[in-house]
Amino acid sequence: MTDRFADKLLAWYDQHGRHNLPWHHDRNAYRVWVSEIMLQQTQVTTVIPYFEAFMERFPTVRDLAEAPVDDVLSHWSGLGYYARARNLHKAATQVVDEFGGEFPANAETLETLTGIGRSTAAAIVAQAFGKRAAILDGNVKRVLARHHAVPGWPGRTGVLRQLWEYAEEHTPDERVRDYTQAIMDLGAMVCTRSKPECNACPVSDTCQAFARNETHLYPGSKPKKAKPEKTTWMLILEDTEGRVLLERRPPSGIWGGLWSLPELDPAHGADELQQACERELGLECHEPELISGFRHTFSHYHLHIQPARLSVQRQKGVAESGRFQWFYPDQALNMGLPAPIRTLLTEPEQTALL
DNA sequence: AAGCCGGGGAG
DNA sequence: CTCCCAGGCTT
Numbered sequence: 001m002t003d004r005f006a007d008k009l010l011a012w013y014d015q016h017g018r019h020n021l022p023w024h025h026d027r028n029a030y031r032v033w034v035s036e037i038m039l040q041q042t043q044v045t046t047v048i049p050y051f052e053a054f055m056e057r058f059p060t061v062r063d064l065a066e067a068p069v070d071d072v073l074s075h076w077s078g079l080g081y082y083a084r085a086r087n088l089h090k091a092a093t094q095v096v097d098e099f100g101g102e103f104p105a106n107a108e109t110l111e112t113l114t115g116i117g118r119s120t121a122a123a124i125v126a127q128a129f130g131k132r133a134a135i136l137d138g139n140v141k142r143v144l145a146r147h148h149a150v151p152g153w154p155g156r157t158g159v160l161r162q163l164w165e166y167a168e169e170h171t172p173d174e175r176v177r178d179y180t181q182a183i184m185d186l187g188a189m190v191c192t193r194s195k196p197e198c199n200a201c202p203v204s205d206t207c208q209a210f211a212r213n214e215t216h217l218y219p220g221s222k223p224k225k226a227k228p229e230k231t232t233w234m235l236i237l238e239d240t241e242g243r244v245l246l247e248r249r250p251p252s253g254i255w256g257g258l259w260s261l262p263e264l265d266p267a268h269g270a271d272e273l274q275q276a277c278e279r280e281l282g283l284e285c286h287e288p289e290l291i292s293g294f295r296h297t298f299s300h301y302h303l304h305i306q307p308a309r310l311s312v313q314r315q316k317g318v319a320e321s322g323r324f325q326w327f328y329p330d331q332a333l334n335m336g337l338p339a340p341i342r343t344l345l346t347e348p349e350q351t352a353l354l
Numbered sequence: 355a356a357g358c359c360g361g362g363g364a365g
Numbered sequence: 366c367t368c369c370c371a372g373g374c375t376t
Contacts, residue, residue: 039371043363046370080360083374117373137371157355184371193369194365221368254359299359339361358375365367 003206005147006172006179012202013182016189022051029103029128030061036120036127037084041138044188050079062101065092073257073336080339082256087115105129126180134167135180136160139187144170145219146191149208153220227297231304233264233273234344236291237283239312243326244345245281246335254298259335261344262324266306273308278316281324285310296340307344 021044023035034054038047054075058064064072069089076085091113095103103124104110110121122133136144141154144166152159172179190197196215198204209215237245246259268276273288291307327335332345 036371041359041370041372042361043370046362078361080362081372083359084372087373115373119372123371135371138369139371155356180371188371224367252359256359297361299361300357356376359373361370363368363370 005170005203005206006175008202009182009186010172010175010178013178013185016200017178017182017185018189022048022055027128029105029124031055032124032128033103033116034058034088036123037088037115038079040084040120041081042079046079050075060101061092061095061103064089065096069257070336074334077258077336077342078339082258082336083252084115085336086251086257090114091116103128105131107133123180126176130177132171132173132176133180134164134171135184136164136167137184139184139191140167142193142219143183143187143191146196146209146215147203147207149212149214149218151218151220153222155222159220228301229304230301231266231306233266233268234261234305234307234341235264235273235277236261236307236309236344237277237281237285237312238309239315239326241328243328244332245283245312245324245326246332248323248325255338257336258338259325259327259332260338260341261307270308273310277310282316283310283312284314284316285312291344294340305340305344 021035023031035047035051038051038054057071057075058067067089069086072085072089073082076082079085094113095101105125107118107121107125110116110124111118116124119136122135123137125131125133126135141163144150144163145154145159148166150159150162150166154160154163170183186201186203190201198207198210198215201207201210204210207215209218235245239245245262247262249255249258249260251257262281264273264276264280270288270290274285277283277285288308288310291309293304293306296303296305329345333342337345
């Protein structure tokens with residue numbers, strides 16, 4: 001490239017970039033790696049408090065590798081995409097067992113670690129080791145799609161390949177660490193999704209979308225499809241000591257590995273909950289108290305959650321075996337809970353009359 | 355190539 | 366409400 005894209009970006013970054021994010025301090029491969037995983041599909045402002053707490057609890061990759069996965073999930077609770085946490089824990093053991101606790105300094109080897117793909121590997125190589133590597137996250141996709149007027153949704157293979165080519169082309173040999181931060185900062189602060197501040201952009205003079213006054217057309221938007229609606233009963237089962245029953249979710253699938261409330265099929269009417277609890281959970285309960293339901297939206301479907309509280313008078317065996325366990329409220333809140341379940345257990349719930 | 359996998363910020 | 370965020374894995 002002869003348009004000095006990187007030089008202009010770096011000059012802007014020196015003046016206006018974000019130089020004080022938590023993972024910029026005490027920079028090492030471990031901290032960079034954790035931040036990159038947390039930042040996948042997650043905004044910076046959301047990540048910051050999670051990153052701080054996580055580093056307090058797991059200061060090194062060995063601390064992480066030696067920790068119970070439940071401990072890792074509890075620190076991920078509310079952040080979403082929990083496979084990231086499971087993969088992070090697994091990768092930590094890989095780093096310790098296969099690489100003696102030292103992160104590999106090249107992208108190809110980093111990609112053998114669970115949860116690290118092409119862009120994350122490049123980010124670690126550049127940020128932690130200062131070696132040349134091209135990244136392509138959501139910010140960079142938007143900047144490059146506009147700058148080169150690349151049509152189409154970046155989820156399409158051809159569009160993605162074209163963007164990777166531009167990403168490689170613009171990545172400089174010098175100051176790669178600053179450059180990767182600079183192009184992400186530009187995307188986050190100037191070349192924003194809506195109403196970009198092209199007046200403040202250091203590369204607007206060579207931006208094709210800006211020249212055509214068509215920044216709003218790039219990048220192409222994702223084709224949307226309707227999300228199915230699902231419904232479930234969520235049971236707040238309390239024993240005589242004030243403990244609540246939680247169920248560990250299967251290791252894969254939605255909320256994989258997290259502790260959640262026992263559920264019942266929505267085909268059951270409210271008047272059948274007592275029987276169902278006894279038959280399916282082995283719990284003799286009092287009358288259910290219905291709590292106002294709410295809708296929770298996932299990336300690919302909506303879930304209507306209908307909570308019901310039942311006092312348990314006698315256990316007849318089944319529960320407290322395998323995946324079911326009783327917790328005192330403060331214990332429960334220290335577990336890896338899905339965000340809506342945490343809210344449900346925390347907020348003073350409004351009760352609806354049956 | 356398309357689906358799966360969360361939760362929240364911002365408009 | 367919609368859109369998308371420092372994506373990767375599975376099918």
